Amino acid sequence: MARATTKRREPDTAKRLNGDAVFRYLTTFFAFSILAILALMLYEMAGESMPAIKAFGWKFVSSKDWDAVQETFGALPYLYGSVVSSVLALLLATPLSIGAALFITEIAPGRLGSIVAPLVELLAAIPSVIYGLWGVLVMAPWLQTTVQPFLIEHFGFIPLFEGAPYGVSMLAAIFILMIMVVPIITSITREVLLAVPQSQKEAAIALGATRWETIKVAILPYGKSGILGAAILGLGRAIGETMAVTMVIGNAPNISLSLLSPAYTMPSVIANEFAEATTKLHSSALMEIGLILMVVTLIVNALARLLIWSVSREAKGGAA
Amino acid sequence: MMNGMAFRKAKNHLMSFVMLACTLAVLIPLALIFVHIVKMGLSSLSIDFFTHIPAPTGEPGGGMANGMLGSLIMIGGASLIGLPIGILGAIYLSEFGGSKMSTTIRFAADVLSGTPSIITGMVAYTLLVVPMKGFSGLAGAVALAMIMIPIVLRTTEEQLKMVPGSLREASLALGVPFWRTSLKVTLRSAMSGVLTGILLAVARIAGETAPLLFTALGNQFWSKNVMQPMAALPLQIFSFAIAPYEDWHKLAWAGALVLVSVMFGLSLTARYFSRSRQAH
Numbered sequence: 123m124a125r126a127t128t129k130r131r132e133p134d135t136a137k138r139l140n141g142d143a144v145f146r147y148l149t150t151f152f153a154f155s156i157l158a159i160l161a162l163m164l165y166e167m168a169g170e171s172m173p174a175i176k177a178f179g180w181k182f183v184s185s186k187d188w189d190a191v192q193e194t195f196g197a198l199p200y201l202y203g204s205v206v207s208s209v210l211a212l213l214l215a216t217p218l219s220i221g222a223a224l225f226i227t228e229i230a231p232g233r234l235g236s237i238v239a240p241l242v243e244l245l246a247a248i249p250s251v252i253y254g255l256w257g258v259l260v261m262a263p264w265l266q267t268t269v270q271p272f273l274i275e276h277f278g279f280i281p282l283f284e285g286a287p288y289g290v291s292m293l294a295a296i297f298i299l300m301i302m303v304v305p306i307i308t309s310i311t312r313e314v315l316l317a318v319p320q321s322q323k324e325a326a327i328a329l330g331a332t333r334w335e336t337i338k339v340a341i342l343p344y345g346k347s348g349i350l351g352a353a354i355l356g357l358g359r360a361i362g363e364t365m366a367v368t369m370v371i372g373n374a375p376n377i378s379l380s381l382l383s384p385a386y387t388m389p390s391v392i393a394n395e396f397a398e399a400t401t402k403l404h405s406s407a408l409m410e411i412g413l414i415l416m417v418v419t420l421i422v423n424a425l426a427r428l429l430i431w432s433v434s435r436e437a438k439g440g441a442a
Numbered sequence: 443m444m445n446g447m448a449f450r451k452a453k454n455h456l457m458s459f460v461m462l463a464c465t466l467a468v469l470i471p472l473a474l475i476f477v478h479i480v481k482m483g484l485s486s487l488s489i490d491f492f493t494h495i496p497a498p499t500g501e502p503g504g505g506m507a508n509g510m511l512g513s514l515i516m517i518g519g520a521s522l523i524g525l526p527i528g529i530l531g532a533i534y535l536s537e538f539g540g541s542k543m544s545t546t547i548r549f550a551a552d553v554l555s556g557t558p559s560i561i562t563g564m565v566a567y568t569l570l571v572v573p574m575k576g577f578s579g580l581a582g583a584v585a586l587a588m589i590m591i592p593i594v595l596r597t598t599e600e601q602l603k604m605v606p607g608s609l610r611e612a613s614l615a616l617g618v619p620f621w622r623t624s625l626k627v628t629l630r631s632a633m634s635g636v637l638t639g640i641l642l643a644v645a646r647i648a649g650e651t652a653p654l655l656f657t658a659l660g661n662q663f664w665s666k667n668v669m670q671p672m673a674a675l676p677l678q679i680f681s682f683a684i685a686p687y688e689d690w691h692k693l694a695w696a697g698a699l700v701l702v703s704v705m706f707g708l709s710l711t712a713r714y715f716s717r718s719r720q721a722h
Contacts, residue, residue, distance in 0.1 A: 145621030149534035152527045153547050156595065159588060160550045163557070163565045170568055221464025229458050230465075238465065244709055245472045247642075249649020251676045252698045255683040256475045259691060301471045308468060332454035355556070362558025364652040365676075369684060389560050389652070396564065397577075397656045412564045416557060423556035427549065 164416070171410035173403055182410060188375055188391075190399070195407035197414070199375035203385040204415075207292060207367065208360035210381075211299035216353045218300075219307035226308075227315045228337055239312060246305035254369035257298040262289040262370055265297075270382055281379040290372035293381040298366050303356040310355060310430065314348030315341060317434045344433075351429030358422040362415065364389035388415045476702075483699025486692035491700075495663060496678065502689045506697050508664050512579065512673040513648065516658060519583030519668065520590050520647055525640065527587075528594025533624055535595070536602035548599075551592035562588045563653035571657060579665065579672030582658030586647040593646060597639025601632040638712040645708035649701055651676040675701055 174182060178195060185196025222242070226235045266289030273283040318341050326340040342349070372384020373394060388411050399405035490505045497504030535544050566585035571577055605628050613623040629636065654660070654674050660681065661673040675697055682694040 141622075142620045145624065146534075146538060149530045149538065153531035153534035153539075153544075153595075155527055156531060156547050156550050156554065156592065159591070160554055162569075163561065166565050166568050167561070170564075218464045218467050221461045222468045225458075225461035225465045229461055238469070240713065242468070244706065247645060247649075247705060247709060248475075249651065249676060249701060249705070251649065251651040251680050251683075252479065252702060253475065255679055255694055255698050256478055258683055259694075260478055301475075304468050305472070332450050334454040334457040335450065337457075358556050362556075362560070364558065364560045365680060369680070389558060392560055392564065393652060393655055396567070397659065409564065409568075412561055416561045419556060419558055419561075420553055423553050424549070426556075427552050 167409060167413040167416055171406060171413045174406040174410040177403060178407075182407070183414070186375070186377060190395075190401070190404050193401060193403050195403070197388070197407070197411050199377050200386050200388045200391050200411060201414070202377050203292070203295075203371065204361055204387040204389075207295045207299060207371070207385070207387060208357055208363075210296045211303060211360050212353060212357050214296070215300045215304045215307055215356060219304050219311055219352070219356070220349060222304075222308045223311035223315055224337060224341075227312055228333065228341065239309070242305045242312075243309045246309055250302065250363060250365045251369075253298055253302050254366035257294060257366055257370040258290070261297065262291075262294050265289050265291070265294055269293075273382070282381050285378075285380045285382045287382065288372060288384055290370050290384055291382050292371065292378075292385040295367050295371040295385065295387070296381065298370050299360045299363060302363065302366060303360050306359055307352050307356040310352035311345075311349050314345045314352060314430065314433050317348070318344045347429045348433030351426045351431075351433075354422055354426035354429065358419045358426060361422065362389060362419050364393050368393045388412075479695065479698050479702055482692070482695035483702075486696040487699060488696075491693070491696050495673075496682075496693065497689070499687070504689075504693065506673075506675060506678050506693060506700075508661065508673040509675040509678040509697070510700070512658065512661065512665055513675045515666070515668065516579055516583045516586055516654075516672065516674060517644060517648055519580065520586035521640075521644065523584065524587035524590035524643070525594060528591045528643075529598050529629070529636065531591075531595045532598035532602060533629070535599045537624055537628070548596070551595050555589075555592040555596070558652070559585075559589055559650055560652035560655070563656050566653065567656045574669075576669075577657060577659035577671040579658050579668040579670065582654045582672060582674065583668070585653035585657045586650060589650060589653065590643045590647050593643040594639055597642065598632075598636050601635030601639065602628060604635065605632050634715045638716040641708045641712040641715070645705045645712070648704060648708070649676055651680050 174195060178185070182195065182197055183201060184198060185194075186198040187194045187196045188199065189195075226239050226242075230238065266287045270287035270289070270291070270293070274285070274287060277283040322340045322344050323336055326336040331339060367387050368390040371387060371390060373386055373390055374384035375386045375391075376383055378385070392408050392412055392415075396405065396408050399408055488505070490503055491507075492505060492510070493507050494503070494505035495508045496506065531547070535547060539547075562585050566581050566588070570581040570584055574581070609631060610623055610628055613627040614620065618627070651674075654677050658674055658677070659671040660677040661671045663673075665672040679694045679697040679701065682690040682697070685691075
């Protein structure tokens with residue numbers, strides 16, 4: 123910033139200049155270490171994945187044979203499980219989150235909003251292993267005894283709900299992911315909504331719009347890209363979520379249309395097999411899954427940040 | 443048919459109700475989880491939990507004292523590594539930054555904090571566990587530090603930016619060198635905000651499990667040597683929750699209650715600091 127550079131131009135003594143120069147180099151070094159960490163992570167993951175990439179090529183993502191004994195590794199069931207669980211969880215979570223964020227910022231009386239908002243933020247910080255604990259000991263048995271038999275009996279003719287009630291299943295993973303990403307999406311959407319300029323709302327109110335109409339014509343269109351960013355950030359979280367999903371999804375490398383059958387995701391298979399992978403190729407295959415996971419979340423997060431920044435930057439009049 | 447105005451009002455009420463319903467739908471499962479943790483946790487918590495290591499398979503009793511100690515050691519180690527990097531990096535961004543480079547660093551930090559934590563574990567595994575030929579608390583601490591750095595960096599930067607320039611100028615005008623001004627004036631006057639960020643980062647890594655799976659690995663016994671596999675509270679909650687023993691489930695609930703209490707305690711303290719800052 124300007125104030126820093128003006129100071130740096132007026133060294134009084136050699137000693138002082140040294141202290142400042144050292145300080146400057148030191149802070150620069152640590153700031154750049156962030157870039158170094160990111161680069162190192164990508165480099166290590168790519169390097170360790172090489173044996174698997176060379177051995178299987180594109181077959182790695184299109185094959186569903188995963189056999190550590192035969193040393194054939196195809197990651198399709200994990201890709202499938204990750205995509206289905208996180209996309210469906212997001213489809214359920216996003217409308218709820220937007221509704222809740224709108225309620226907190228626009229509808230709730232100030233007092234109530236200021237209680238609920240920090241509460242939601244607090245809940246967003248609960249460790250995922252705790253969601254998993256509740257998921258596997260409370261939610262999965264409930265799904266098994268109540269929800270899934272009901273679905274099988276009344277909707278069993280739909281392929282989505284056929285099969286036996288296992289409890290731990292794709293459905294359990296979708297539910298637990300939904301519960302976990304809702305607080306995240308809600309609190310970011312809330313921030314985006316708070317960045318919508320007051321004048322936007324006042325203009326709509328002045329024209330005689332009801333509160334809902336104000337939301338519809340002035341607030342949502344303005345915050346659109348930021349809300350989309352919040353949802354995409356939630357998607358990134360859902361794809362990378364490890365512990366809770368590993369505990370409730372059943373960990374079976376199936377590709378099944380039925381939401382009631384156990385499934386597997388990319389982070390879950392890493393969590394379950396990585397420490398026990400004995401052969402080079404096995405651990406390399408898991409590394410490649412990690413690499414895919416990392417690249418996907420990198421892209422998803424970068425996209426989400428850009429969208430969220432676009433709203434807050436506009437709100438600050440270009441000075442981000 | 444209703445007239446236009448009445449219809450619009452009715453729609454307004456309907457949508458307000460839908461939004462309230464959404465809020466309830468968000469809060470109810472979370473409240474259920476919370477109530478369960480408190481109920482099950484309180485009934486399983488005992489003095490043993492804080493003083494004993496886990497009992498052998500199938501035996502009742504035991505505790506997670508080794509896990510709590512391991513978590514403390516690794517959180518401490520992660521803070522020793524992560525805090526200086528995060529805070530000094532933030533000083534660069536707020537005091538010397540403003541260029542394209544800082545935007546890139548900021549962006550990298552945001553992206554890094556969105557990277558699944560299990561990836562951090564894999565990277566720490568290849569960087570430390572493989573070369574050192576063994577799982578260790580040190581590798582766990584490094585993995586946790588990598589998660590901590592971007593959080594501390596971004597929150598500290600925000601706080602430093604809020605310090606008025608006139609304060610820096612006053613100090614510089616008195617002839618205090620820039621580096622001293624930065625550390626003793628700028629950083630110190632942003633201290634409560636910086637502490638908030640640190641506490642939130644600690645709360646975040648205190649519950650991390652995935653990055654410890656293949657770094658610290660876990661340990662059934664007392665583990666004080668950072669070069670050896672080390673127990674951690676979240677790891678114990680995980681392995682006890684998926685084991686088929688009632689007694690172990692009880693310990694897992696007690697562990698969850700302790701973990702959530704610590705986390706909420708840290709968050710509330712952080713909130714207190716940030717509020718006292720806003721009060722000035």
